[in-house]
Amino acid sequence: MTSSVQAEHNQSIIIDVQDVSFRYPGAESNSLSEVNLQIKRGDFVAIIGSNGSGKSTLCKCLNGLIPTYYTGDFAGKVVVNGVDTSQASIAELSKHVAYVFQDFENQLVRPTVFDELAFAPLNFGYEDYKERALQALHMLDMAELKQRWIWQLSGGQKHMTALAAAMALDPEIIIVDEPVAQLDPAHAKLIYDKLALLNERHGKTIIVIEHHTEFIADYCKSVVLLDRGGKVRWTRPTQQALSSVAELTELHIQPPQVTQAFAALHADSRSGNGLYPVTIEQAVEQLQPLLAHRGHRPMSEQHQDHDERHTAHLPYQDNGAQLTAHASCLDHDERHQARPLHPSTNESAQRDNQSRAGREPLVHVEAATSGYQSIERNMSPTLKGIDLAIYPGERVALIGNNGAGKSTLLRLIAGIRKPWSGAVTVCGQDTRKVTPEQLSDVVSFIFQNPEEMFIADHIRADIEFFLKARKQSNTEPFIEHILQTFHLTELQQRDGRLLSGGQQRRATLAIGMAMKPTIMLLDEPTASLDIVSRREMTQLFDELQDHVQAIIVATHDMQLVADWATRVIVMHEGTIIMDTTSADVFQHPQLLDKAALVPPQIVQLSHALKLPSAALSVNQFVEQFRDKEEQDGIYQLSAQA
Amino acid sequence: MSLSPLRNRLELTSQQKLMIFILSMSLYGISNMITELLPEFRVGPVELKVEYFIFIPLIFAILFNSLYAAIGASVGEMIFGELLLGQFGGISELEKFIQFSLAVFVAGMLVRDPRNKRQLAVAAYVAIGIDQLLGTIVDIAKVYIGIEDLEAVPGLPQSILAIEGFSFLNAMVVSGTLFALLPTLYLVPRLYGKVEPLLGMKPRDGRAASSIKDFVTPRFIILAIVLAFVAAAAEFLAESDNAFFSWEWEADFGSGAFWISLAISIIVFIAAIAVIRARKKQKPKGESLS
C-alpha cells in the first residue's frame, strides 16, 4: 500500500505543459496562468490546491476538452504522450488519457458494466472491442461485475466502472478527479488500491485531484500544489510536500492527522531531512522502539492474541473475518479490550436508562421491519425488527456500511416510509396514521443529495417555503437570522444548483432549520465536502443543537462521529449491532471493520500508542501524549530516525 | 469539433443538440412512464385522465431547439413509455411519432419571445391541437379502412365522428389547459435564463431569433393542416350522407380523402423539416442529430 518514493531513473516525460493560460468564456480572470508542468512516465501524482485554483481546469487541458470542447482564451502548449492536444480530437486523445469525472455517475451511459466498457472501443471501430473490454475488466480485477446493471452498483463500483471504461482504450495516463469526495472511505480505498495496481503492475501514469492528504500519503509519489489563480507553486515528493504543514494549512489543505500531531508535538521531531511521518506506518515505525523500550510485548504477538480475543467474545463475527492491517488493529490497551456485544449494549442501555429515567422518548421505534420488494417480487427487508428510542438532547450518529439500513431508518422516522410491521412513534404520533406533511411540523429530513432539495427559484425561497406554505406572517426577521447563521445572506438569490458543495450543504441545513423542527434527520451531510467545509458543517451542527431537541445523522464520516456525536448506533444488515458513545465505539475495531468503517487516523494512531483512551482529535491526542510523557518520563521523539 | 460562437437557437453545435435531444428524451420519457401509472377515470367516452405531460418537450422546444426537443420527446415516449415496459406497438408508434413531433415542433417554432405569455398560451394550445387533430384523423381513417363500406352501415359513420369529435374537444379543453397551458405558463418564465447556464449555453435572445420566415412557415403549416382536416371532414360527411341514403355497395371513394389528408400532413411535416434544414445549410456542422 505504501508507495515509497522510488528514485526511478531514465524516466521520460509523458506530460509536458508549457506556459498554459486559460480563461473560460465570459470569466473575469484566468483559471490557469502560465502553468509549466512536467510529469514523468509511471508517476503517481496528486494535484492539490484550494477551491478555485484550477485543478479541474488543468486536468481538462490534459484530455483535450480544453481547448477543443470549451472555447475560451487558451495560450501555450500541452503535449501528452507525444501528442499536441490542440492538434488532436478529443476522441483521439482519449486513447492516451483516461478521465474519470468528479460526477462520474453521469459519464456512464450504458445499461450494463460490460456494455459500458465495450462502448468506447466499439465507437472507435476496433474489431476486437469485446476483447478490449474484457481486458479492462481483468486489469481492474472486477470480472464479477461484468453482467451487472449499472444502476444496481454501489458508488464505488460505479467509479470503478467509469475507470475501467476509460481503460478499455488502454491509455497510458489516468486522471481521476476527486475520488474520495464522492465515495465512502472504504470504497475510496478500494479505488486507490486499483489505481496503485494500474500504476505498479501496468506502469500507468496516474494523476489524481485530491483534498484528502491521508490518501495522498498512502498512495502518491509526488504532489503538485496549485495556487489560487491557477499557478503552480511547487512539485515535491509526497513526504516532503505533506510535511509543509504551515504552508498547506494556510491554503486550507489539511495535512494528515499524524503529520499534524507530530508537528504539534515536537518541532524537533523532524528527522534529519526535515520530514514528519505522513502515514500511520511511518509514525509507528518511529515510535515502535520507544514502545518496546517500555517493556511491551512485540506487536506481532499482541496482534494475534488480540485477534483471538475478539473472535472468542463476539459470536456475531463471521468465521475467518479478516483483520485489515490498520494500525488500529495493531494494538489495544487492556482497558479497552472489546467487550462482548450484548453485555456492552446492555450496560450502556442500563446506564442510559438511568439518565433518561422519567423522560419520554422523542422517537420510539418498536420492532419495526421495512424494506423493498426484490426483483422476484419477494419482500426483502432492509430493517429487521429494530427497537430504538431517541431522547431529547441526543446527538445520534448512525453508522454502518451501505445497505445496513441507515437511510431506511431515517425515512421511517420522517414518515415517508411506513413500517411493514411494528410501529414508529414520533413526538407521540404514530407515523402510520399521519401524512409526511403533518409529520414535517416536528421532523425535518435533509436528503443526501442537496439538489433534490432545491425546489424553489432561489435558496431564500427554498428556506421560506415551509413557512409560506403554512401562511405564517412576519417571517422576515427569522429568515434573515437563518440566512446569517448559515452565511447565506450573500447567496440568497442564487439557485442552489449553482453553488459549491459546501454552500449547498449549508443551504440544506438552513432549509431544515427554517422548519423549526424538534427532530432533525440528516443523510450523509458531509459527503463530497472538502475538509474546510466539513469543519464548518461540524460547527453549524453545534449551532443547530441550541434549537433542535435531537439530531440523527446517518454518516460514513468517522471524523464527524468523533467530533460531534454523543451516541453512536452501529447498524449491520438491518439490525443494530451496537449502541454506545463515540468515545467507546472506536474501541471496537472488529465491529468497525465489519461495518466497513475506518476510524480517523488519529484514533488509529492513539491505539497504536496505547494512550489511555483513544484520542478523537489531534488536540486531544497531543494533550494525552503529553500527559503520558509526564507520567512515563521523557519520550525522546527527536532521538528517532 | 470546432465551435463557432453560438448565439441563437438555430445555431447550436451538434453537442448542444445532442444535449437537448437527451434532455427531452429522458424527461418526457420519464413523465410518460409516470402518466402510465397514474389513475384514470373514464365515464363513457368522457375520459378524465392524466393525458400526457406535453409541456415538457414544449418547454425545450420553446427555450432551445424545436426540432431536437420534438424528436427527442417522441423517442423518449417510444423508449420509456413503450419499449422498456414491453409495450412497443410497432407501426402505431410511427404514427404517434409523427403526430407528436410535428405538434411540438410547430408549437415551439411559434414562440419568438419566451417571456411573452400570449405566445406561450398559443403555443400550448397549438401543440395539443395538432397532436389531437392528427390523432383524430388517424383514428377515423383506421375505422374507415378497417370497416368495409363504412357508409353502408347505418349509424356508424355518425357515431365515429361524434365520438372522435367529442374526445378531440375534451382533450383540447381538459388536457390542453391542464397539461399544456398552465404548466407552460408556469415553467417557461422560471426556466428561461436559468436552465441554459446549466447546459453551458446562453439563453436565446428573443428578438434575434425572430425573422418573418421564422413564424410564417409554422403558421403556414398549421393553416395547411387545418384546411386539410376541414376538407377531409367535409368530404367524409358528404360521402357518408350519400351512403346513408343510397345503401350502395361500391361507394367507398371517401377513403381516398383520408389517405389524402394523412398524406398531406406527412408531406407538410417533411417539408417543414426540409425548410429548417435548408435554412441551416449555411452552417456545415451540426447536422449530426437527424
Place this chain on the structure above:
Amino acid sequence: MEYTNSAHKPSFWEKFSVERIKVELLRTAYGQSMTFLSRFDPRIMIAWYSFFAIVPWFIHNKAVLLGLLLAVAVLTYSSKPSVLVLIVLAIGLISDAAYMLIVSLMFGGGLAAAWALSTLTLKLLVITLASIAVFSSMDPERLSDGLLSIGAPAQFSFGVAYGFRMLPILIEEYNNILYSYRLRGKSPDKKGFLGWRMLVYSFKLSVVAFYPLILNTAKRTRTTVEALEIKGFTYAMHDPKVKKLKLSYLKIRRRDIVFLALSALYIAAVFYVGSFFDA
C-alpha cells in the same frame, strides 16, 4: 417509493413506487425466459410483424381474419406476456367497440353496425396481438439493434440503452423531489368533494416537481455529452463501419428462413380456406 404490504392500504403516493417500477423494468428487460419467438433474428421478426400489422386492414374476410388470429394468439401465448397487458388490451378493445355501438344506436344503427364493428375489432385484435407476441418477448436492445439495421438512426438505439441506464435514477430523483415538496409543503386541510382538493394538490405537485428535475437533469446531461464526446460516440454515429461492427452478431440462420416459410405456408392455407367462406 415505499413498498407497503397488505397490512395497511397503500395510498395513491405509495402505489407510485420506485421499487415497483424498477422491478417491472428488470422483469421486462431480462426477466423473460427464452420464448419461441425471441430465438429468431430481430429483423425477421420485424418483417414478420409488419405483415400482421398492415395486411389485416385490407382483409374483410372474417374467416381469414380468424385464421390469422389463431396464429397470433398461439404465438402470443408462447411469449408469455404479462396478464396486465392482456387485460388492458381486452378492456380497451371491448369498451371502444361498445361505445361505438351504443352511440351508433342513437344514430339508428343496429345489427349491421354490430357486425361491421366485430370485423374491426377482429382486425385490431390480430394487429395488437401480433405486436405483443413479437415485441413483449424481444430484448429491447436486440429490438433496437434490429431497428438500427433497417435504418433507424443511431440516436434511437443509443436512447434505448440510455433509457435502461437512467430510468431508475430519474424515477428515484423525481420521487425524492416530490418528497421535498411534501415535507415542506402542506396538504389541503379539507379533502373536498370526492377528494378534489387532494386531486388538485397531487396534480400540482406532479407538475411542479418537474421544475427541479429539469434543472438537475440539465446539469447531468452536460457531463454526459462531454463523456460521449470522449468515448467517440459523436463520431461513431455516422460511421457505417461502427454500425456494421455493432450489428455483426445479428445473423439470419436457417431457422429464421424456416419460420418465414412456414408462416407463408400457413397464411396461404388460411387464405385458401377463407375463400370458401366469403362473407
